[in-house]
Amino acid sequence: MNDRTLPEAVLWDMDGTLVSTEPYWMAAEIALAARHGASWSEEQALELVGKDLVAGAAIYQARTGIGGAPEDVAAELQAAVMERAAVSGAPWRPGVLELLARLRDAHVPCAVVTMSWTSFAHAVAGAAPPGTFATVVAGDEVTHGKPHPEPYLTAAERLGVDVTRCVAFEDSLPGVASAMASGARTIAVPLAVDVPAQPGLSRVGSVEDVDLDTLARVVAGEDLDALSHVGTG
Template structure:
């Protein structure tokens, strides 16, 4: 993927600390970068993951309880796999299960994955306005590169995968790495996430967070705005999240309630 898109940077290309990029002089209160989650935020793929998990465990002779979906959604692969193994008592190790899950998911998205409502418009606007943008996912690199075929790698200056950082979500490491890689102050980064796990990671990194819940509800909180879909998010709205700015209404809504 990266060989065909020279402008795209990944942590796989720069082991350890991501490369910093030069950014123009901008006002202190300005939005410096937008950091976007992938599954359930930009692409409608959370259901694919659950289908794969259900099928894999059925093959192992175990049925998954639907209530477990909220536990594993948005989490790192090792944590999700470990939870399901413990919950079912399946006779399989985490590395083997991780391989089966990744392979099953890749088969699901081989013909493309649908974008979430509003995702294409938002990505196009960020590119048109030259806003530094990163894709930050708990999914592994092999999965991200497949999904980028549908998302468009040209939309991102940097992509970070869950298997490229020492600690992935809910730890702040992925978002701190993304901010550093774009030369941005985390406090001047807007993050868009769909799960509590991702929100926790972004907030721990000190970013301004927009939650677009996919599987489980997320409550509003200080420094966090909850909207029903990406159709309620545009560049003006993201800029208004920055401390010291006047927050505009979300697109398609009345006056915004912080």
């Protein structure tokens, strides 16, 4: 469509959306619990996907009995994830780099909006081609983490754009809630957890299924649900 109106910006969650690092977080949580003689299952780990790191760490501690400040536990978990990513890489989800390149060519700014902290967020963002991301909003830079809208509102403010004219990509329930509450048009790309259908939410199986025309349709108000026919809603 030659007359398309593209989003003013595209706002990207990181873990599970840009990069497939959720298994690293789960492994770190299970390993830390084991070192303290506690148990932690993958099912329990899935409950923390998308949550603010400190809030998630507090839940984790309450269920495992691990002591200390939640901030310290969150920092220890992130350090383990970063070490794993340094060794094994942080694999980009299919279609992500290609869509980021199209947005860069179209002069649509992109932001990372993540609950991971600054050190990891900038490491991932910095692995993309230069000029890909105009700003990074990390979990330790906001007062209220996801599902609160502050992270997405902060990204839009930094970019100088109207959040309601932005498209956000998310993979988790807390992330979708945060993006939608901010007013951003939201596309869910589920990975570790199911994201049920709801009014105002678009869903796709892969970023490979999204092009600039898709983004123009979503920011214009269309709800596109490519997952309803496969029974994920």
